[in-house]
Amino acid sequence: MSIKENINPDKLPNHIAIIMDGNGRWAKGKGKFRIFGHQNGVAAVKEATEACAEIGVKYLTLYAFSTENWSRPPIEVRALMQLLVSTIKKETKVLMKNNIKLEAIGNISDLPKKCQEELASAILETKDNTRMTLILALSYSAKWDIINATKMIANEVKEGKIKIDQIDDKTIDEHLSTRKFPHPELMIRTSGEHRISNFLLWELAYSELYFIDKFWPDFNKEDIFEAILNFQQRERRFGKTSEQIKN
Numbered sequence: 436m437s438i439k440e441n442i443n444p445d446k447l448p449n450h451i452a453i454i455m456d457g458n459g460r461w462a463k464g465k466g467k468f469r470i471f472g473h474q475n476g477v478a479a480v481k482e483a484t485e486a487c488a489e490i491g492v493k494y495l496t497l498y499a500f501s502t503e504n505w506s507r508p509p510i511e512v513r514a515l516m517q518l519l520v521s522t523i524k525k526e527t528k529v530l531m532k533n534n535i536k537l538e539a540i541g542n543i544s545d546l547p548k549k550c551q552e553e554l555a556s557a558i559l560e561t562k563d564n565t566r567m568t569l570i571l572a573l574s575y576s577a578k579w580d581i582i583n584a585t586k587m588i589a590n591e592v593k594e595g596k597i598k599i600d601q602i603d604d605k606t607i608d609e610h611l612s613t614r615k616f617p618h619p620e621l622m623i624r625t626s627g628e629h630r631i632s633n634f635l636l637w638e639l640a641y642s643e644l645y646f647i648d649k650f651w652p653d654f655n656k657e658d659i660f661e662a663i664l665n666f667q668q669r670e671r672r673f674g675k676t677s678e679q680i681k682n
């Protein structure tokens with residue numbers, strides 16, 4: 436029996452988030468420039484997207500560029516932005532064919548104009564697709580998002596739209612850039628690093644974390660299926676006891 440056949444379709448995570456890490460080390464291991472790793476990471480993006488759509492996951496968030504990544508050497512940043520433009524351009528028709536909707540979170544206005552245009556046009560073109568939503572985190576960091584949300588809420592308090600005592604979980608949820616999406620049940624990070632790197636700090640509060648040593652360009656469908664299978668074997672207790680969950 437294949438890994439995929441072992442997955443219980445009734446217990447799928449609705450939303451998977453991935454920190455796609457290890458492109459640079461993958462390339463270095465092959466004696467190539469870091470950008471070669473990023474270029475080869477595109478195939479893994481396609482694998483992950485197809486695998487999730489195929490099995491019935493409804494949301495997939497990919498951490499593609501963090502706020503902190505702006506401090507990388509300018510030549511790498513430029514190459515990443517170019518890769519983003521060419522990939523979106525090329526892959527929009529595949530998204531259409533597969534009925535996948537594209538969305539983006541992050542400080543999009545920080546991206547080069549060409550990226551913003553390409554992204555906006557792909558988001559518009561795919562907006563009515565219903566099979567799965569693919570969310571790209573670009574110039575994103577959770578702290579950036581939480582700071583923005585805090586400012587918006589503070590303004591609404593100032594304008595008398597809400598009272599301080601009314602601020603709760605839901606208020607925060609509704610002011611984050613992820614407001615349209617459910618929280619991820621499963622977060623995967625490749626490359627053997629065991630950290631969150633400023634990704635979805637609020638939304639991952641109760642997510643199951645799954646770490647895999649493989650570098651991102653080597654990541655494939657089987658890896659997603661294995662991560663889902665592993666997720667299904669876990670007991671999510673949300674503060675309760677195991678006995679409470681079982682009864």
Ligand code: IPE
Nearest residue numbers: 455456457458459460461499
């Ligand atoms: C992830 O791979 C891609 C981005 C952060 C854009 P890295 O570029 O971080 O690769 P490593 O971690 O240096 O190997």
Ligand code: IPE
Nearest residue numbers: 454455456498499500501632
């Ligand atoms: C996190 O990877 C960001 C993305 C995958 C886009 P990094 O490689 O930038 O993370 P750190 O800095 O090593 O934690």
Ligand code: MG
Nearest residue numbers: 456457458459
């Ligand atoms: Mg890295």
